[in-house]
Amino acid sequence: xxxxxxxxxxxxxxxxxxxxxMIGPMVxxxxxxxxxxxxEGKKLAYTFISCHYEEIVRAMDVVPVWTENFAGICGAKRxxxxxxxxxxxxxxxxxxxxxxxxxxxxxxxxxxxxEMPPDPPWGGQGRPDMMLSSGQILCDPRNKWYQxxxxxxxxxxxxxxxxxxxxxxxxxELTEIEPYYIKYIVSELxxxxxxxxxxxxxxxDYDRLGELVNLTERTWNMIWETYELRRAVPxxxxxxxxxxxxxxxxxxxxxxxxxxxxxxxxxxxxxxxxRKEGVIKDxxxxxxxxxxxxxxxxxxxxxxxxxxxxxxxxETTYRLIEPIYRLNIPDTNDPLxxxxxxxxxxxxxxxDKAKKRPGSEPDVERLIQxxxxxxxxxxxxxxxxxxxxxHLGLIWQLSQLKKIYxxxxxxxxxxxxxxxxxxxxxxxxILESDIIDINSYSEADTRNRIDAFIxxxxxxxxxxxx
Amino acid sequence: xxxxxxxxxxxxxxxxQDYGSRARELxxxxxxxxxxxxxxxxxxxxxxxxxxxxxxxxxxxxxxxxGNTQLETIAxxxxxxxxxxxxxxxxxxxxxxxxxxxxxxxxxxxxxxKYSLGLPYSHFVNVPHTVNAASxxxxxxxxxxxxxxxxxxxxxxxNTAEIAQAITAYNQLxxxxxxxxxxxxxxxxxxxxxxxxxxxxxxxxxPVEEANLLCDxxxxxxxxxxxxxxxxxxxxxxxxxxxxxxxxxxxxxESGASVVADDLCLGMRDxxxxxxxxxxxxxxxxxxxxxxxxxxxxxxxxxGGSLSDDLQARFGDMGxxxxxxxxxxIIIYVYKYCDPFGFEVSARKAYLSSLGVSILYLEDEYSAxxxxxxxxxxxxxxxxxx
Numbered sequence: 001x002x003x004x005x006x007x008x009x010x011x012x013x014x015x016x017x018x019x020x021x022m023i024g025p026m027v028x029x030x031x032x033x034x035x036x037x038x039x040e041g042k043k044l045a046y047t048f049i050s051c052h053y054e055e056i057v058r059a060m061d062v063v064p065v066w067t068e069n070f071a072g073i074c075g076a077k078r079x080x081x082x083x084x085x086x087x088x089x090x091x092x093x094x095x096x097x098x099x100x101x102x103x104x105x106x107x108x109x110x111x112x113x114x115e116m117p118p119d120p121p122w123g124g125q126g127r128p129d130m131m132l133s134s135g136q137i138l139c140d141p142r143n144k145w146y147q148x149x150x151x152x153x154x155x156x157x158x159x160x161x162x163x164x165x166x167x168x169x170x171x172x173e174l175t176e177i178e179p180y181y182i183k184y185i186v187s188e189l190x191x192x193x194x195x196x197x198x199x200x201x202x203x204x205d206y207d208r209l210g211e212l213v214n215l216t217e218r219t220w221n222m223i224w225e226t227y228e229l230r231r232a233v234p235x236x237x238x239x240x241x242x243x244x245x246x247x248x249x250x251x252x253x254x255x256x257x258x259x260x261x262x263x264x265x266x267x268x269x270x271x272x273x274x275r276k277e278g279v280i281k282d283x284x285x286x287x288x289x290x291x292x293x294x295x296x297x298x299x300x301x302x303x304x305x306x307x308x309x310x311x312x313x314x315e316t317t318y319r320l321i322e323p324i325y326r327l328n329i330p331d332t333n334d335p336l337x338x339x340x341x342x343x344x345x346x347x348x349x350x351x352d353k354a355k356k357r358p359g360s361e362p363d364v365e366r367l368i369q370x371x372x373x374x375x376x377x378x379x380x381x382x383x384x385x386x387x388x389x390x391h392l393g394l395i396w397q398l399s400q401l402k403k404i405y406x407x408x409x410x411x412x413x414x415x416x417x418x419x420x421x422x423x424x425x426x427x428x429x430i431l432e433s434d435i436i437d438i439n440s441y442s443e444a445d446t447r448n449r450i451d452a453f454i455x456x457x458x459x460x461x462x463x464x465x466x
Numbered sequence: 467x468x469x470x471x472x473x474x475x476x477x478x479x480x481x482x483q484d485y486g487s488r489a490r491e492l493x494x495x496x497x498x499x500x501x502x503x504x505x506x507x508x509x510x511x512x513x514x515x516x517x518x519x520x521x522x523x524x525x526x527x528x529x530x531x532x533g534n535t536q537l538e539t540i541a542x543x544x545x546x547x548x549x550x551x552x553x554x555x556x557x558x559x560x561x562x563x564x565x566x567x568x569x570x571x572x573x574x575x576x577x578x579x580k581y582s583l584g585l586p587y588s589h590f591v592n593v594p595h596t597v598n599a600a601s602x603x604x605x606x607x608x609x610x611x612x613x614x615x616x617x618x619x620x621x622x623x624x625n626t627a628e629i630a631q632a633i634t635a636y637n638q639l640x641x642x643x644x645x646x647x648x649x650x651x652x653x654x655x656x657x658x659x660x661x662x663x664x665x666x667x668x669x670x671x672x673p674v675e676e677a678n679l680l681c682d683x684x685x686x687x688x689x690x691x692x693x694x695x696x697x698x699x700x701x702x703x704x705x706x707x708x709x710x711x712x713x714x715x716x717x718x719x720e721s722g723a724s725v726v727a728d729d730l731c732l733g734m735r736d737x738x739x740x741x742x743x744x745x746x747x748x749x750x751x752x753x754x755x756x757x758x759x760x761x762x763x764x765x766x767x768x769x770g771g772s773l774s775d776d777l778q779a780r781f782g783d784m785g786x787x788x789x790x791x792x793x794x795x796i797i798i799y800v801y802k803y804c805d806p807f808g809f810e811v812s813a814r815k816a817y818l819s820s821l822g823v824s825i826l827y828l829e830d831e832y833s834a835x836x837x838x839x840x841x842x843x844x845x846x847x848x849x850x851x852x
Binding site: 082090091093095096097100131133136137138139140141143144145147150151155159160161162164166167168171172176180181183184187188190225230239292359361363383385386387388389391392393394395396397400 | 519535536537538539540542546567569570572574575576577578581583588589590592593595598599600601603604607608611615618619634762763765767768772776800802803805807808809811812813815816827839
């Protein structure tokens, strides 16, 4: 019985695209490459995803070690617990970001032993030469994790740069505040470059930086265009696969390999669409993954949705890109300004749209856009208990969405027998567990909730058909 | 006790037990209130706009209920309690709410506050994470945006002289509170930690002039006190985020210790730093709130590069207070789900251990329901200290 259970746990999640199935070996190679680089004497830096410093780090020939990636791998392999409990024994509460706890537990263990902990997942996380913290407007752990890790690696310098964006406020005119935001972000990026120049004893090559910014912008466009192909009915790729294909976006940005990956995925999706080949044969319900990082240890739940006839053509998670043309970045040859504008305008470009719909906000507006563009029947979110960054405000977003957006027609019969068509909100579901702490997860409870949600979708579908 | 000896304490007690009662009274006279949460909101600008800044407080004795319908339970429990009370209408005399970029719980809940409360005004003050010349310039610009926004709502242009006047009033309050802390240096202290916690909590919900008056009265009265006995108790410093209920401090003092100092938002962290008066008011405010307020959400680049330099830069002020107030033991008190403080516990313990003080680390949930468990831990800690 136990062996059967273990066998089930070890079974790979079924992917719909070849591209997604290639991700495992790619990640292994990414980690192996950091070990080779270390052996060759190259500088390694601990880094966070989506900080828009990829071009700078790569232009300086610093090798990024993506600490969230390693924690996610530990979670996906169901091997995070020993690192989480080690961090807990060092007075880090289990209520804190479990990515960070996993990383800190691993680092402290490695430093304690002077070598990798036993059986480290995929070779383990290499010792960094520096750590690049990121004080954004969101994610306290990006501001605190490396500072905490430094206690166990006191010789490894930690540099923190602050890249804010403004929250949505009705009475703020973006044109008034953008200049001082851009000025500040550019200044912080320059501070980061100065730090890297000191650490590497080499000067930034701004021409090369400009080329990498170009490459990143082309990659953003390619990702957008590729993911938009998923609008097709039946959809050729769903969120289960997107949780794999996030790798070249998050951990390989500003490399030709990332661009090539999405170009290949683009080709694959077009072929599938031509063949009318969907994720599943009989696509009944199209769902939006509307928020929350996935439970990395339970990605097979996406297959469970599929088994019930549900697919996810689109997700907000790891879709932190827009086509560059939509951002209207001012004409400038300064690569740092381009990065700064890309950052600022990515986070704010929905603001004008939100202003036009009373009660809306950019996060809610994004949900509405995806619901309409992808012909969505229901919204699913995941609340990970250890992450406030991406999981606070989900209840409110759904509540606000229901107030201002009611796309589902239903028939009512008045007292005099007249038939009227009214509209109500989309069905929604919030799943609960964590990103990597498996103690928070109950497969039975999760699947019961999914079953109940599917029944709701079924009921609405029948009403529509009638 | 004679009525005269009681002085202002019955009023403090009244305002503490019915927080917001004075605001409701004043509102009838046409005084306007503006709610805010956290020490990073520049109250001077609110005051200069003609509003009384009212610090939104939670209540450890009231279960969080209605708030849970709009806000996830994985948020900071202190902030959830503040939201819950606001959502239930406890602070409906406030015309708006100001929330700063302090932590994820505040930032991610800003929209929830804004829409759930349906207040006429709201604003988010974006505080950068790093401290350098560019950050200070950015923050000054951000404060100017806030000044203009609040001015538009108030129907007036908030001028420099009005901000300077408010700075003076709040500096006076902070200096008076600092003078009150001096009375805690004696052994035993002339004012208990419980009394101070009550007084400081109350001042955050009053017009600054009335808060100044209460402190004046306390400063007149307290030095006349004689110590209740010669018995000397262990001297405790409480370190943590925002404690706006007296229950923990009272528990420590009932267990046989004196709380003589703190590193708390409604305490030395917020009341110690004053605003410079020899420069442009917005520039001075940006410096006070970003550079002088020592909160873990703000990152300070290590000056010397070594870990000990870094710990000294981050916690050195607490180290100085430990010496100044003759502290024997520290209680590190952190709310569950608090990332800024939670990630620092290990480093704080390392630093404080190097000073040779006893340390107790408590993680709590912002609920009076945990008092029994805390009592056991605190009593054991005090016994261990001897």
